[in-house]
Amino acid sequence: MAVAFKELAGSPSETYSPDGLRAERRILVAWEDRYAMVAELLGDGYEFGGVNRAHYPDRQSVVAIETRLEPWPEAPDDQGAFSDIQSELNSYSGKYALLVVEYELLVTELVGLDLPEPEQGTFMSYRMYFGGEYEDLSGDSLSWASGILDPITGERVAVPPDAVPTFRVPITEHHVTWHRVVNPPWAAIRQTAGCVNAAAFLGAPAETVLFDGAKAKKEFIGIDSLQYPQFGWRIEYVFREKVVKIMQKEADPLSYGWNHRYRSLPAENPGWDRLVDAAGNARYRTADFNPLFRFAAIA
DSSP: OOOOOEEOTTOOEEEEETTEEEEEEEEEEEGGGHHHHHHHHHTSSOEETTEEOOEETTEEEEEEEEEEEEEESSOOOOOOOOOOTTTOOOOOTTSEEEEEEEEEEOOOOOTTOOOOOOOTTOEEEEEEEEEEEEEEOOGGGOOOTTOOBOTTTOSBOOOOGGGSOEEEEEEEEEEEEEEEESSOOHHHHHHHTTOEESSOBTTBOTTOEEEEEEEEEEEEEEEOTTSOEEEEEEEEEEEEEEOEEEOOTTSOOEEEOTTEEEEOOSTTSOEEEEOBOTTSOBSSOEEOOGGGGSOOOOO
């Protein structure tokens, strides 16, 4: 049953920014109905993209994110002196509760990103950062494009080591945050941390995306039918994309990732190569990252 409410003068207020529409509403409900209204806003409202939140009027993609509650007016009945801090609380029976409701734009699809579909009732958000790292190169297999010759020996002028000290490789950091995760895939996080993608991921070729780790924090989901708060997890995954692009003559560019290093020898055939140990193992193990976005199985 919907809870009756009044909206105060001056409400709502709306903010338009690069993040889309954000809004705030100030409403009054009977003090005894305050928890039922919180449940209606955060737990029993319109289901947009599997996320059960009340939406802003005429804006189904803008949903209630946070609710602040306080008595209105702030004067309780004279209840005398209290003696038990754990059981006694001001009562505002017969009066009102003021709810300040914050609405934000909810994006359930990350267009252009090659990510798995999130579990029902969850959604993802995304941020990108850039950086880079330097790799040492050897001048053994390099020469000056001008083909300049030594006037005394007649040989091509050698490339001194200080001429090619490093090669900068751009690093793109992908921060993918998974919201409202009821049963996080802890085992998958442990198993794939420090691995690179076995297949294309985030639109990047195999072995070019490193799973650098995750942050996890409790997240309020809503209030159940018994007026108890429900919590899930907000998990932020960090993926670091490293792609070395080499243009080949009369061919498409070749891309190399985390398991590749520059090889200067033999001099007649230098280039980027996959580095392995005596057993054929690469520096970074490959893995499937899809389980990172699936709930853990319940035994």
